[in-house]
Amino acid sequence: MRNFNLAIVLAFASSANGQLNPLAIPPALELDTFDLVADEHVHQFYPGINTSTYGASAEYLGPTLILHRGDTARIRIHNELAEMTSMHWHGMHVPGEMDGGPQRIIDPGESWMAEFPVKNPAATYWYHPHPHELTAEQANFGIAGFIIVRDQEEEQLPLPRSYGVDDFPVVIQDRKFLANGDFAFYPFGDSVLVNGTPNPFLELPAQVVRLRLLNGSNARIYALGLDNGQHMHVIAGDAGLLPAPAATDRLWLSNGERAEVLLDLTGMEGDSLLLMSYGNELPNTVPGSGNMLWESSLLNGVAFQVLRIRVTTPTVNPITAIPSGLLTVPMPAESESIRTRTKTITGMGMVGMGMFMINGSMFDMDVVNDTMQLNTVEAWNIVNNSNMAHPMHIHGVSFTVLERNGVPPLAWEQGPKDVVLVDRFETVKLVMRFGEITDGWPFMYHCHNLLHEDNMMMLQYIVQDPTLEVPESESSGARSFPNPTIGPVMVRSLFPLISVEVLDALGRVVLKQSGNGNHQAIFDLSDASTGVYFVRLQGAMESGQLTVVKE
Ligand code: C2O
Ligand code: CU
Ligand code: CU
Secondary structure (H helix, E strand, O other): OOOOOOOOEEOOOOOOOOOOOOOOOOEEEEEEEEEEEEEEEOOOOEEEEOOOOOEEEEEEEOEEEEEEEEEEEEEEEEEOOOOOOEEEEEOOOOHHHHOOOOOEEEEOEEEEEEEEOOOOOOEEEEOOOOOOOHHHHHHHHHOEEEEEEEOOOHOOOOOOEOOOEEEEEEEEOOOOOOOEOOEOOOOOOEEEEEEEEEEEEEEEOOOEEEEEEEEEEOOOEEEEOOOOOOEEEEEEEEOOEEEEEEEEEEEOOOOOOOOEEEEEOOOOOOEEEEEEHHHOOOOOOOOOOOOOOOOEEEEEEEEEEEEEEEOOOOOOOOOOOOOOOOOOOOOOOHHHHEEEEEEEEEEOOOOOOOEEEEOOOOOOOOOEEEEOOOOEEEEEEEOOOOOOOOEEEEOOOOEEEEEOOOOOHHHHOOEEEEEEEOOOOEEEEEEEEEEOOOOOOOOOEEOHHHHHHHOOOEEEEEEEEOOOOOOOOHHOOOEEEEEEEEEEEEOOOOOOOOOOEEEEOOOOEEEEEEEOOOOOEEEEOOOOEEEEEEEEEOOOOOEEEEEEEEE
């Protein structure tokens, strides 16, 4: 657990009297190989005030990476920080090895190249560090960026998609500044930064425009809306388009969640409107509400301005209508599910501290909490019996939210997603397909309140390929003795053995020896920790698998 810096905090220019700044738009890169350097920087959010930051090839945040479905993405991260990091492609369907979770450490001075086929449908994803217990701190300092996936289906729709012209990334973060100008490491801030810009304004043409909203905050949840009562038309959730735009005057965005919205500004040239967060509307169980028992912030429980929008001249070929239909991203149905798992959240705490558990467990990097079979569909019920709402995120998949407390979610929440806010005493039912293999690099699922995540509100799962992993009952008559064992194990098989491989629960090879063509082999687990091990028996034509328990 960390101690928050409680030194005197400067509440910088509130939006009422502060000077407005043009919204920074991170550069969009479209490259065969991206290079990102995680490094320390100094940035002036406010003129003359130096703030120590981290960035990804930038003083704060990082470039937007444009990927195309069907291409191979190559992203090289170089770690120039003084501490280890890792880089995670939030929402992307990649093999466990490329997911950039806490196991995939990049030491100071080292690089890592992620390479994966882009399988996700067109939508807005993002990248951020994911090192064990350091995610919140490194994200708070500023390492994060957008990933925009484009595909041919989306390109056929009459939607705004000129980056920085009628299509804008909008990452919302709150930050607390210390008297010396640096960031406090704290669950809430008193200042809103959008794309790293305090008090931002954005000039938008008088036509239909697209905002790609991301909640990149540590813990604050936003209840977004326009101050003039105008509707936002949600076209995409976290991980894909909706079948049709969903009009709403409020959009809740929890940590890690994205939503793409269209605003129809046609005929509004010269007008000005505000994108607001109505924190006053959040129930007491939601971080960002006015709950007096939790960490304080000037922004808690009040409505505040996120972004001022000034409507200017339309562009040459404007989109002038909200389309009536979009497209249906194929997602598994509940009827395809082969298994239902229940994940119950318990515990008590504040927004930045506390002990929160999932099914009674907290994160242990050496423990695999769930095992899934490749390409199978499962339904999960997430039950929240703790004292606050948690934004729950699952790596390696996109899911559909089927129900909240037995009722289908609002239309804008019905698309493919990878984060879902589960309020206190809510049960949220999800369905998803596990389509990516882990092979020794587990996927995480966790609370995306970054302080909860670092405080072990996270578990991990592996995905096995049932066509490669032969179940014990069909393992060519292989046997082991004794099992459980305190050390030595003898295995026998019906076929001549070429090799014997022992893997731990994470799929890591702990022992490999030659079978010398014999029908039996002996190996020793005396030095191995207690737990379940898989034994792979490899013959010339056949293979088998056993499970051995070390006591
Ligand atoms: Cu946004 Cu485990 O990640
Ligand atoms: Cu993720
Ligand atoms: Cu949480």
